Amino acid sequence: MKMYINGEWVDRANTMPVFNPFDQSIIDTVPRATVADVDLAIASAVRGAKVMAKLPAYERYAILNRAAQLMTERMEDLGQTITREEGKVIAEGRGEAGRAIQTITLSSEEAKRLHGETVPLDGAPGVTSQFGFTIRVPVGVVAAIAPFNFPLNLVCHKVGPALAAGNAVVLKPAGDTPLSALKFTEILLEAGLPPEAIQCVTGSGAEIGDAITGDPRIRKITFTGSMEVGDRICRNAGIKKVTMELGSNSPLIVMSDADLEKVAAATVAGGFANAGQVCISTQRVFAERSIYADFLDALVAPTEAFVTGNPTDESIRMGPMIRESDAARVHDWIAEAVDQGARVVAGGDREGTLHAPTVIADAKPDMRISREELFGPAVAVSAFDDIDQAIAMANDSRFGLSAGIFTQNVDWAMRFAREVDSGNLHINSSPQWRADIMPYGGLKDSGMGKEGPGYAVQEMTELKMVVFHL
Numbered sequence: 108m109k110m111y112i113n114g115e116w117v118d119r120a121n122t123m124p125v126f127n128p129f130d131q132s133i134i135d136t137v138p139r140a141t142v143a144d145v146d147l148a149i150a151s152a153v154r155g156a157k158v159m160a161k162l163p164a165y166e167r168y169a170i171l172n173r174a175a176q177l178m179t180e181r182m183e184d185l186g187q188t189i190t191r192e193e194g195k196v197i198a199e200g201r202g203e204a205g206r207a208i209q210t211i212t213l214s215s216e217e218a219k220r221l222h223g224e225t226v227p228l229d230g231a232p233g234v235t236s237q238f239g240f241t242i243r244v245p246v247g248v249v250a251a252i253a254p255f256n257f258p259l260n261l262v263c264h265k266v267g268p269a270l271a272a273g274n275a276v277v278l279k280p281a282g283d284t285p286l287s288a289l290k291f292t293e294i295l296l297e298a299g300l301p302p303e304a305i306q307c308v309t310g311s312g313a314e315i316g317d318a319i320t321g322d323p324r325i326r327k328i329t330f331t332g333s334m335e336v337g338d339r340i341c342r343n344a345g346i347k348k349v350t351m352e353l354g355s356n357s358p359l360i361v362m363s364d365a366d367l368e369k370v371a372a373a374t375v376a377g378g379f380a381n382a383g384q385v386c387i388s389t390q391r392v393f394a395e396r397s398i399y400a401d402f403l404d405a406l407v408a409p410t411e412a413f414v415t416g417n418p419t420d421e422s423i424r425m426g427p428m429i430r431e432s433d434a435a436r437v438h439d440w441i442a443e444a445v446d447q448g449a450r451v452v453a454g455g456d457r458e459g460t461l462h463a464p465t466v467i468a469d470a471k472p473d474m475r476i477s478r479e480e481l482f483g484p485a486v487a488v489s490a491f492d493d494i495d496q497a498i499a500m501a502n503d504s505r506f507g508l509s510a511g512i513f514t515q516n517v518d519w520a521m522r523f524a525r526e527v528d529s530g531n532l533h534i535n536s537s538p539q540w541r542a543d544i545m546p547y548g549g550l551k552d553s554g555m556g557k558e559g560p561g562y563a564v565q566e567m568t569e570l571k572m573v574v575f576h577l
Contacts, residue, residue: 108289110138110309112148114302119144123310125286128194128427128460129417137285140310145318148277148306152248153324155275155303160245162301164218167271171215173298178208178291185259185290187419192284193258194426194460195381196418207260207291210543213560214267221272221564228574238575243568245273246326246348250319252312252340254331255429256384258284262291264543265329268563270295270304274327277306279319283429285309312336320344327567331386333480334506334552350556350566352548354480355508357387357538358501360523361394361402362494365513371405373513374486377537379413379464382428383437383484387509389537390481391470392488393497399490403452406466406488410453413464427460428483434462437483441465444476444487454485472503480506494519502528507550509538529553 109116119138127134138144159167178185182204190200223241228234251265262280269276280288285307292307308315316336320328321343330340331352341349359377361370377389394402418426428434438457444467445451454465462484470477470487477487491497501510509531512523520534530549533540541547548557556566 111292111307113151128429134191137309140308142318145315148308149322149324151303152275152277152306156247158301159273159275159304167218168215170299174294175208175211177294188287190418192286196423196426203260207263210263211267214271217560217564218271236577240573242571248325249274249276249327250325251276251278252330253280255281255283259287261331262288264558268560269567272564272567275304279308317343351554353554355386355506355553356390356480357509358391359389360497360512362514363395363397364515367402367405370513373537375409377539378486379484387539389539392486393491393500396490403468407453410464410466415461431460434460437462440476444474498526505552508553511536511538
């Protein structure tokens with residue numbers, strides 16, 4: 108496919124292959140953009156931002172609404188594209204396409220809701236003849252840098268609110284999974300988006316990322332990815348608004364009063380969806396010591412029930428990881444944990460990019476599988492003695508994106524909600540749950556800012572204060 112910059116679909120002599128993670132076949136190629144291409148795209152987006160700023164809210168709503176309708180008509184193609192380039196099973200590919208439609212629908216509705224408010228200036232001493240109100244205006248050009256693991260929906264979470272707020276967007280999809288973003292760009296243009304309001308620049312983040320994030324014409328960056336890359340972006344960005352959705356090693360606490368079969372089902376669903384390549388994937392599981400052995404037993408059958416293979420096969424429950432090097436890394440971390448005293452109680456095998464869903468028992472807090480973000484299909488289980496220790500173990504991390512607890516005890520649930528350092532807190536669910544309408548974002552090294560269209564549009568606008576001196 109071609110990339111879209113400066114109001115045109117363009118190719119380049121230097122291209123990048125897009126691989127199918129399951130069999131390593133080449134699906135397509137995309138241009139490898141240069142720094143000069145980035146400059147051209149940003150210059151075009153600056154012009155597009157002026158057009159978008161003058162576009163009435165209803166027109167922005169109508170464009171995004173038409174885009175959602177077109178996505179609905181092409182849902183199967185979008186789902187198949189996601190599965191082919193990213194490797195998630197086809198049910199998850201279709202599910203992501205459906206979620207992306209909802210994200211754009213929500214974004215369209217937010218275009219009509221942007222407003223300011225009156226400010227009671229006479230509440231300040233000595234103010235008697237001033238009338239004040241605020242207005243929200245678009246920031247201008249938004250850089251949207253998306254990850255590979257949700258190549259359509261996370262693109263929509265960035266582009267949808269940005270356009271709803273009246274901005275232009277420079278979209279940089281992941282190098283591994285650019286096809287979904289390019290098809291979405293086609294849909295936006297077909298829906299009537301002004302030609303220079305969207306740029307879709309394909310290429311290597313290592314080669315063009317700094318040129319995008321450091322450019323002063325970019326006024327807002329929204330990024331999803333690793334903490335290390337997020338830190339580099341923030342250091343390079345200069346004075347501009349940023350939203351950082353970064354990594355995690357999400358904890359799940361299992362109290363003694365929990366239904367173990369229900370928890371086991373939630374644990375494997377939250378740990379192995381998309382081969383564990385989810386920012387809020389369940390990674391660290393803490394079970395109360397009195398039910399620890401029974402909980403491990405309950406995990407074995409549902410874990411071994413996962414069938415791995417070709418993700419386009421409707422019977423397969425888990426597909427490959429994005430790259431063989433990532434599957435090898437997961438396997439190495441598991442082996443390292445075993446060397447340090449942990450046990451594999453289910454799974455553990457790897458063949459190429461396919462890594463079996465794996466349960467590790469007796470994980471220790473200083474193990475790499477407990478301290479870092481695994482981003483793969485394994486959960487590490489540890490025992491605790493009481494709610495105080497469980498909360499301390501959950502908080503023993505530099506991350507804080509999502510956490511869960513299973514309990515029927517309201518006091519324990521409220522302590523969890525108040526004391527666990529996490530941006531998303533789930534009671535009687537795994538951490539791996541997200542509704543696209545909710546505010547979504549992390550604490551600590553998991554980032555800053557919120558996604559969810561109703562919240563993202565606030566971060567993609569500037570607030571201006573107007574005072575009439577009467």
